Amino acid sequence: MLLANHATPGTRNAIRTTVHRLWLAPLVRTDPDAVYFCSTRNALTPEQKRLLQDLARVCNFKATSDLPQWLTGEEKNQLRAFLEDQSAVQPAGRYQFQIGNRLVDFSSAVGLPRRAKGIETVLSLVVGWLGNQPWALKLLDEMGKRSLKKMIGELQAGVTPGLR
Numbered sequence: 380m381l382l383a384n385h386a387t388p389g390t391r392n393a394i395r396t397t398v399h400r401l402w403l404a405p406l407v408r409t410d411p412d413a414v415y416f417c418s419t420r421n422a423l424t425p426e427q428k429r430l431l432q433d434l435a436r437v438c439n440f441k442a443t444s445d446l447p448q449w450l451t452g453e454e455k456n457q458l459r460a461f462l463e464d465q466s467a468v469q470p471a472g473r474y475q476f477q478i479g480n481r482l483v484d485f486s487s488a489v490g491l492p493r494r495a496k497g498i499e500t501v502l503s504l505v506v507g508w509l510g511n512q513p514w515a516l517k518l519l520d521e522m523g524k525r526s527l528k529k530m531i532g533e534l535q536a537g538v539t540p541g542l543r
Contacts, residue, residue, distance in 0.1 A: 397409055
């Protein structure tokens with residue numbers, strides 16, 4: 380079931396799995412997979428972006444997945460502040476961390492999603508079945524290539540992708 384699958388890529392799942400792997404930090408480097416500051420072509424809520432940014436601080440992960448051309452002046456300032464931030468990070472509970480003078484709680488993102496019911500179950504089964512069909516995967520691949528080609532064209536034209 381893709382739509383209700385706790386292993387499906389997504390912000391909440393990235394946060395949950397990274398938080399649950401922090402105990403490995405003395406042995407391996409953990410990271411939240413991606414950190415975003417950009418609002419263009421980004422469906423993350425401000426809270427989700429902030430949680431990812433805070434988790435990156437906990438992991439000492441200093442990078443972003445944003446293209447610089449997509450960032451507004453304010454978003455570039457936020458990114459710069461993130462990269463320059465030297466706040467001390469201390470565990471304050473199982474899912475809580477003191478980052479500088481702020482207490483950050485990841486509890487809202489660590490639970491498993493609720494089980495699908497009714498029409499969600501049917502949709503999950505259909506999407507799961509489509510995900511195993513070579514023709515559907517080729518169609519999605521073609522759509523992705525067209526979207527990428529359009530985005531590259533917009534960048535070459537000096538247009539912020541998605542904003543016209």
